[in-house]
Structure formats: structure tokens, C-alpha cells
Amino acid sequence: MKALEPFYQQMGIREPALRQAIEKHGFVTAHVAQERLIKTGEYIKVLKILLQGRVRVFQESEDREILIYYLSQMETCTLSLSACFGDCQSTVSAIVESNQAQVLNIPVRYVTDWCHQYPSWNHFTIDTFRHSYQVLMESYSMLAFKTLNERLWEYLTNNACPSTNNVVLMSHQQIANELGTTREVVSRLLKKLEKQQRIRLGQKSIQIIYSS
Amino acid sequence: MKALEPFYQQMGIREPALRQAIEKHGFVTAHVAQERLIKTGEYIKVLKILLQGRVRVFQESEDREILIYYLSQMETCTLSLSACFGDCQSTVSAIVESNQAQVLNIPVRYVTDWCHQYPSWNHFTIDTFRHSYQVLMESYSMLAFKTLNERLWEYLTNNACPSTNNVVLMSHQQIANELGTTREVVSRLLKKLEKQQRIRLGQKSIQIIYSS
DNA sequence: ACATACCTGTGACTTTTGGCACAAGTGGTC
DNA sequence: GACCACTTGTGCCAAAAGTCACAGGTATGT
Numbered sequence: 401m402k403a404l405e406p407f408y409q410q411m412g413i414r415e416p417a418l419r420q421a422i423e424k425h426g427f428v429t430a431h432v433a434q435e436r437l438i439k440t441g442e443y444i445k446v447l448k449i450l451l452q453g454r455v456r457v458f459q460e461s462e463d464r465e466i467l468i469y470y471l472s473q474m475e476t477c478t479l480s481l482s483a484c485f486g487d488c489q490s491t492v493s494a495i496v497e498s499n500q501a502q503v504l505n506i507p508v509r510y511v512t513d514w515c516h517q518y519p520s521w522n523h524f525t526i527d528t529f530r531h532s533y534q535v536l537m538e539s540y541s542m543l544a545f546k547t548l549n550e551r552l553w554e555y556l557t558n559n560a561c562p563s564t565n566n567v568v569l570m571s572h573q574q575i576a577n578e579l580g581t582t583r584e585v586v587s588r589l590l591k592k593l594e595k596q597q598r599i600r601l602g603q604k605s606i607q608i609i610y611s612s
Numbered sequence: 613m614k615a616l617e618p619f620y621q622q623m624g625i626r627e628p629a630l631r632q633a634i635e636k637h638g639f640v641t642a643h644v645a646q647e648r649l650i651k652t653g654e655y656i657k658v659l660k661i662l663l664q665g666r667v668r669v670f671q672e673s674e675d676r677e678i679l680i681y682y683l684s685q686m687e688t689c690t691l692s693l694s695a696c697f698g699d700c701q702s703t704v705s706a707i708v709e710s711n712q713a714q715v716l717n718i719p720v721r722y723v724t725d726w727c728h729q730y731p732s733w734n735h736f737t738i739d740t741f742r743h744s745y746q747v748l749m750e751s752y753s754m755l756a757f758k759t760l761n762e763r764l765w766e767y768l769t770n771n772a773c774p775s776t777n778n779v780v781l782m783s784h785q786q787i788a789n790e791l792g793t794t795r796e797v798v799s800r801l802l803k804k805l806e807k808q809q810r811i812r813l814g815q816k817s818i819q820i821i822y823s824s
Numbered sequence: 825a826c827a828t829a830c831c832t833g834t835g836a837c838t839t840t841t842g843g844c845a846c847a848a849g850t851g852g853t854c
Numbered sequence: 855g856a857c858c859a860c861t862t863g864t865g866c867c868a869a870a871a872g873t874c875a876c877a878g879g880t881a882t883g884t
Contacts, residue, residue, distance in 0.1 A: 534703075797871060
């Protein structure tokens with residue numbers, strides 16, 4: 401499977417036997433935009449590694465949502481990894497954001513076995529946890545100590561695309577879902593930022609103005 | 613070191629060579645109440661495993677604090693574990709809550725080496741991450757979707773000691789520091805709960821009343 | 825008994841966030 | 855053009871959380 405070469409590279413997976421095992425037991429699936437890869441409450445039976453595309457992983461509660469993280473090319477869903485080590489239900493949902501996505505699926509039992517057999521797989525596992533833990537920690541801290549206004553500004557600056565003039569292409573509702581709040585609140589805070597000349601608002605587009 | 617036997621048991625550490633290595637390179641330190649084990653911003657050079665006592669791990673920001681987790685007997689500080697795999701500064705503080713505490717310290721480089729050498733150590737590492745990740749996830753979700761009132765009630769019921777008539781022995785300030793808010797807010801919410809006959813208030817003590 | 829430090833309660837007010845309702849704009853499609 | 859789904863703006867009000875200020879209680883040490 402040539403599609404896996406970049407993944408091997410990125411993760412430092414070298415052992416030929418491991419590569420063979422991945423190719424034997426893993427299978428690649430293709431998905432379209434908006435498709436749900438994981439639903440809250442579902443039992444997780446395979447580890448999902450995103451080969452191509454972009455996936456949003458979030459928690460939901462009644463009518464609210466909050467972002468946990470995005471998966472980009474060659475990233476692993478930490479939560480499905482976590483689930484592999486003790487079979488449990490998912491507490492999150494995952495949805496395809498890009499036009500299409502390619503996912504490498506690995507049945508759970510191999511995931512744990514390989515940790516013992518292949519150092520590079522083990523390293524990959526630990527590293528995934530470590531990274532995710534730190535990211536979640538940072539989010540937790542932001543949520544606890546920062547106002548929505550600050551979190552919004554941070555979100556915008558982190559997601560503004562420099563190649564398109566620092567624009568974020570999202571609706572207010574989408575942003576509200578990232579931050580765990582409601583549309584009206586986001587609309588109002590954005591309006592305030594616009595009055596302060598820190599952003600320019602358009603249809604589904606927010607341009608960040610860096611005065612510096 | 614006989615003090616380590618319960619730790620070995622609990623973590624399933626069997627390999628004699630590993631036990632020897634732990635006893636050779638690890639060292640046990642004793643601490644008193646209120647002592648700081650880790651300070652925010654500090655570089656972490658040893659993995660800390662709590663053999664005895666109780667330690668509070670929390671984040672702070674200006675005049676606020678929020679609980680990350682408690683360490684009890686035989687538990688490992690996940691954050692120091694995380695730090696072992698890529699040297700970085702601590703984003704949290706840890707403080708001894710019990711009268712005294714005993715900590716097993718293991719220099720970082722062994723922590724990573726042993727993962728490759730000893731299956732049970734590796735298992736211990738992954739399990740620690742997995743567990744902590746789930747706990748943090750749950751906290752994150754609570755913080756995002758629940759009101760302070762709900763979080764307070766949950767905190768009280770989780771921390772009420774059944775052996776002492778469901779009493780929580782803490783000041784309002786301490787509770788505020790667990791939940792990431794201020795003393796006055798906690799005082800008022802507690803008063804409201806008392807009026808609803810769900811708790812009884814005393815000096816540094818809150819008794820939960822289960823009407824069921 | 826007095827000083828001191830900490831703990832609790834609460835009034836008054838502000839800021840932040842959320843919820844409801846409705847108006848108007850945008851962009852597609854049939 | 856008519857219809858539809860989605861998007862944005864905003865007035866109005868309510869709930870949740872935070873801030874400031876101060877009074878009085880409790881516990882402890884000298």
C-alpha cells in the first residue's frame with residue numbers, strides 16, 4: 401500500500417514486519433464531507449488514523465458542542481487509541497470536515513499487541529498520548545481562566561490563514577460550536593472586535609487585522 | 613526496599629531486573645504538609661510516584677486555581693511522566709495535602725529506557741496516560757457544559773466521606789480553588805444548597821444530606 | 825485576655841454569558 | 855421570480871458568575 405509510506409515516515413515506523421502487519425490487518429476506508437466517523441456512546445473497535453483530509457473531534461451535550469481537537473494528515477485519533485487499551489465507549493464525536501478523507505483502520509487487539517512487539521509502534525503510541533494530553537491540558541486551562549472574548553480572539557488568530565490575507569472562513573455558528581457557546585454570543589463579540597478595528601466581518605469570513 | 617513492594621504489586625511490575633533498576637536509580641524522598649513538589653514553570657528532571665500520602669495537582673493563573681487531579685497512594689504524576697518524554701516545563705503545581713508524603717523519584721532518562729526494556733513498565737506508562745487522559749476529558753466536559761452549581765454539587769458528593777457521615781472537611785476558599793472560581797461565589801451557592809436542605813453547613817465542614 | 829489569622833455571610837453592584845424573537849441579507853435552485 | 859435554507863444583526867431580558875466592602879465568628883498562641 402503506497403498510501404501508507406508517508407505515515408510510516410512521519411511516525412518513524414521502520415520494522416518491515418510491522419509494516420507488513422499493518423498492511424495485513426489494517427484496512428483503508430474513504431469518507432465524504434460531513435460523514436460521522438465516530439459517534440458518542442459508540443463502542444470503538446478500530447484505531448483510526450487519518451491518512452488524508454481533516455476531521456473534527458468534539459464533545460456534545462444537548463444543543464452545545466465543544467472542540468477537542470482537529471485531526472490533520474497522518475494524525476491519530478487519541479481517543480480511539482485510548483479506547484483500544486480497555487474497551488470502552490466513545491465520549492466524543494468525529495466528523496469529516498474536508499471534501500473527502502482517507503482513514504487507516506486497525507482492529508484494537510493488534511494495537512496493544514504491537515506495542516509489545518515493535519518499539520517504533522510503542523513509541524508512536526506513547527507520543528500520541530503525550531501530545532494529546534498536553535493539548536487538552538492547554539484547552540482546559542484556557543476554558544478555566546480566560547473569558548470567551550479572549551478565547552475567541554485566540555481561536556481566530558490561530559485559525560486565520562496567512563495565505564488568504566488572514567481570513568477565517570467560518571460561520572458564527574461554527575465558531576460557537578468550537579468554543580462551546582451559542583451563536584448570538586459569538587455574533588456580538590465579533591461585532592465588538594470589528595468596532596475595535598481588530599477584525600473585518602463578511603459573509604462566512606472574518607479577516608484579522610494586525611495593527612502592529 | 614520493602615516500601616516499594618505495594619507499588620510493584622499494584623502496577624504489576626514483576627521483572628526482577630526492573631525492580632533492581634528501580635531500586636538502584638530511584639530514590640525515595642519524604643515531604644511534609646503544604647510542601648510544593650512541583651512548581652509551575654519548573655523543569656522536570658524526575659518522574660514522581662507517590663508512595664504514601666495525598667498530593668493535589670492544580671493549575672494556577674494569577675489569583676485563581678483549578679484542580680487537575682489528586683494523587684493518592686501509589687499513583688503517578690502523569691504530568692511529570694509526560695514531561696519525561698520530551699523535556700519541558702511544568703504547567704502545573706503540586707502540593708502535599710496530607711500530613712506527610714513519601715515520593716519515589718526516578719530520573720527521566722530511565723523512564724524512557726525502561727519502556728523499551730520492560731513490558732510491565734511500558735504497560736504502566738501507557739495505562740497512566742490512558743487513565744489520566746480520560747479523567748481530564750471528563751473534567752473538560754464538565755467545565756464546558758455544566759454550571760458551577762452542578763459542578764459544586766458533583767464535587768461535594770464525590771468527596772464526601774461516607775465513614776464520617778458524608779462530610780466534606782474543607783473551607784469555602786479551598787473548594788473555590790478546586791473549581792476554579794472565587795470564595796464568595798462558593799459561599800453563596802452553598803447557602804442556597806443549605807436552604808434547599810441538601811447540605812448542612814458548619815465550620816470547615818459540609819454535610820451532604822441524601823434525601824433518598 | 826488580647827492579638828492575629830482565618831473563616832463565613834451577605835448586601836450591592838458589574839460583567840459575562842445565555843435565550844428568545846424577529847428582521848434583513850445571501851445564495852442557490854426549480 | 856419565488857422559494858428555501860442559511861447567515862447575520864440586534865433589542866430585550868434573565869441567569870450566572872465575579873468584585874468590592876464590610877461585619878462578625880472561630881480558633882490559636884502568648
